[in-house]
Amino acid sequence: xxxxxxxxxxxxxxxxxxxxxxxxxxxxxxxxxxxxxxxxxxxxxxxxxxxxxxxxxxxxxxxxxxxxxxxxxxxxxxxxxxxxxxxxxxxxxxxxxxxxxxxxxxxxxxxxxxxxxxxxxxxxxxxxxxxxxxxxxxxxxxxxxxxxxxxxxxxxxxxxxxxxxxxxxxxxxxxxxxxxxxxxxxxxxxxxxxxxxxxxxxxxxxxxxxxxxxxxxxxxxxxxxxxxxxxxxxxxxxxxxxxxxxxxxxxxxxxxxxxx
Numbered sequence: 403x404x405x406x407x408x409x410x411x412x413x414x415x416x417x418x419x420x421x422x423x424x425x426x427x428x429x430x431x432x433x434x435x436x437x438x439x440x441x442x443x444x445x446x447x448x449x450x451x452x453x454x455x456x457x458x459x460x461x462x463x464x465x466x467x468x469x470x471x472x473x474x475x476x477x478x479x480x481x482x483x484x485x486x487x488x489x490x491x492x493x494x495x496x497x498x499x500x501x502x503x504x505x506x507x508x509x510x511x512x513x514x515x516x517x518x519x520x521x522x523x524x525x526x527x528x529x530x531x532x533x534x535x536x537x538x539x540x541x542x543x544x545x546x547x548x549x550x551x552x553x554x555x556x557x558x559x560x561x562x563x564x565x566x567x568x569x570x571x572x573x574x575x576x577x578x579x580x581x582x583x584x585x586x587x588x589x590x591x592x593x594x595x596x597x598x599x600x601x602x603x604x605x606x607x608x609x610x611x612x613x614x615x616x617x618x619x620x621x622x623x624x625x626x627x628x629x630x631x632x633x634x635x636x637x638x639x640x641x642x643x644x645x646x647x648x649x650x651x652x653x654x655x656x657x658x659x660x661x662x
Contacts, residue, residue: 412436413462416469427474432483433502437462438606442542466490479611480632486609501632502613509620512592521593524577526561531662533626534563534594536587537614542607544600544628544649551600551654552576560662565590591621596661599627600649607631626657 405426410416416430437459470476470492477500478484484497518528526532533552539545545564552562552575562576570580582590591597597618601607608631615633618625625643627633637643646657 410469410473413466413469416473417465420469420472428469428472430469430473430476431500432470432476432487433479433611435483435486435606435609436466438604438609439542442604442606470496480609481635482631483609483611486605501611502616504613504616504620506620509588509591509617511622512588517589517593520589524563524579524593525572526563526577526593527559529559531560531595532563532593533560533596533598533658533661534565534590535598535600536565536590536617538566542601542604542610544602547602547649547651548598548600548654549576550651551658554651554655555658557662560658563590563594587617588621591617591623594623596626596658597621597623598654599625599633600654601628601630602649603628603630624661626654626661628653 407427407429408419409429409431410419411431412433413430413436416428419428440455440459440462467490470487470490473496476487476492476497478487478497479501481499484494484499487497488494521528521532535545535548537543549564552564553573555562555575558575560575563579564576565579566581567578568580569578571578579590599612599615599618601612611632615625615627619642625633625637627637627643627645628649629645629647634645637645644657644660646653
């Protein structure tokens with residue numbers, strides 16, 4: 403009874419904060435659809451038990467319904483999420499639009515003279531086009547399709563940089579770099595001429611607001627992305643990249659060609 407407000411981090415965090423609703427307003431910071439994410443994670447899982455999966459999904463949906471209705475306000479990271487929740491009976495006046503953002507003092511364009519030597523260290527020609535992906539390799543990121551598109555792109559003037567995997571190696575026109583410290587991320591962004599966001603279309607990706615997108619544009623980089631969620635609408639509105647229909651290797655290949 404001494405709190406002014408209780409903030410629940412996504413549905414699971416809010417569920418454990420429900421008692422705070424008895425004495426203080428509960429704010430649900432909702433930045434994903436847990437049931438949809440579960441279905442995406444287990445699309446290819448041969449070990450997943452259908453009954454257990456359905457039970458978990460049902461529990462996630464129940465937790466979402468309870469926390470959404472007990473919350474005084476719901477912070478939503480995307481317009482698509484707000485529309486989805488309205489379809490589930492949540493009142494518009496209860497929701498606030500609060501997309502993921504980044505520190506613009508940390509993620510910002512870097513002067514070109516600092517970049518030539520770093521590209522040289524990585525073995526990237528100074529006059530070629532470098533297309534990059536930086537981030538995790540979860541299924542909903544679509545990295546596999548992007549790698550396949552890169553392998554099929556036979557123009558020697560186009561190179562690819564993929565940062566965030568488990569190993570550092572070179573494979574033809576692709577340079578894989580393992581995880582790097584956060585403080586070096588802007589440097590890797592800065593040496594790219596184009597950055598990619600190749601997410602597949604799925605309910606889990608439609609409602610999300612990838613922080614990666616905010617980092618990309620804060621660095622002043624044109625974005626190649628799929629027609630998924632709010633990020634695609636923002637790129638179309640502001641003309642800061644190219645939106646392709648889906649994350650098939652063929653579509654991504656064509657998008658890379660358009661960027662070139």
